[in-house]
Amino acid sequence: MKSILGIGNALVDILVNVDNDDILTRFGLVKGGMEMIDSSKKNEILKEISSMEQTLATGGSTSNTIHGIARLGNKAGYIGRIGNDELGVIFREECKRFGVVPHLIESDIDNGVAITFITPDAERTFATYLGAAATMQPSQIDSNIFDNYDIIHVEGYLIFNHDLILHICKTAKEKGLMVSMDMASYNLIEQHHDFVEILLRDYVDIIFANEEEAKAFTGKNNEEAIVELAKYCPVAVIKIGKDGSIVMMNGEITQIKPFVVKPVDTTGAGDIYASGFLYGFSNKFDALKSGNLASYLSAKLIEYVGAKLPDSEWNILSETNLL
Secondary structure, eight states: OOOEEEESOOEEEEEEEOSSSHHHHHTTOOTTOEEEOOHHHHHHHHHHTTTSOEEEEEEOHHHHHHHHHHHHTOOEEEEEEEESSHHHHHHHHHHHHTTEEEEEEEESSOOEEEEEEEOTTSOEEEEEEOGGGGGOOGGGSOGGGGGGOSEEEEEGGGGGSHHHHHHHHHHHHHTTOEEEEEOOOHHHHHHTHHHHHHHHHHTOSEEEEEHHHHHHHHSSOHHHHHHHHHTTOSEEEEEOGGGOEEEEETTEEEEEOOOOOOOSOOTTHHHHHHHHHHHHHHTTOOHHHHHHHHHHHHHHHTTSSSSSOOHHHHHHHTTSSOO
16 A cells, blocks of 8 residues: 655635625636635625635645545554644644544644635535635655656645646655646646646646646647647646546556436546545556546445545445445
8 A cells, every 4th residue: 555645735725605696797707627826806706705605624625635535544644844834733633533634734824715716506615715825835845755766746725826736746756656647727738838837847747637627738629639639748647527537557548437426516527536546546446446436435435425425325325346
């Protein structure tokens, strides 16, 4: 079993169900996308939603993935920067509670938040204030941490900080780790295309993308796109929602069928997909078995609000033939 380290933006998710797209329009948010916001806009939105029912949970794409890997039983750790405030304490304690080794750097800046609007079609739209997370610098990362892990999973949202993500990838390779990365958002791929290409070409071994992200990078759809991605990375995965997913590994394309459920909230579905796939990969599952576990977890997750499966679902997982 390979141990897995994650690094990303240590955020706390604030989840809000809305009846329509009006609030998205009001704040200039692109439905289904992710917009980075400043402290002022964060406070405006929080004021607007103060009377609405909210769900609070630790988040950040890689944090969600590492949480899932730990719940599956793998050794898992997480590097991120948190605020020296109540939300920072919540983040640290939740890591410990679920078996994630926290390698956290404290800051006097507020902890980051991801305000997530969930529309009736189960689509989610993010307004993200990075706060303390945005202040993480290469010099703050203890390279000795890498010695305890075999794989590092890197959050695609870190491409805002080219120096940081390059430092992480270079250090990982020097320490003999495999590098896994989630592309994170199609609009970021469009904005940073050439830099993402450098990362994939020189460092990344396992790449996760949804179909929009894959098209933004390759200009192609699904099966053509995965062949293109596999030219850069030995393991390539494209998630195609209700149509399942595609994996290219060892030069072969494997179609992964979806588990059909009624979606309530798609927040974190791609993150927990990566949890299942990386767990399988680290335990030497083949592409089909890794993909089936990933597909099952993501399907189960979207039956609930939020990016974390409840304990009841983890408890019955051992009764399936997926592990």
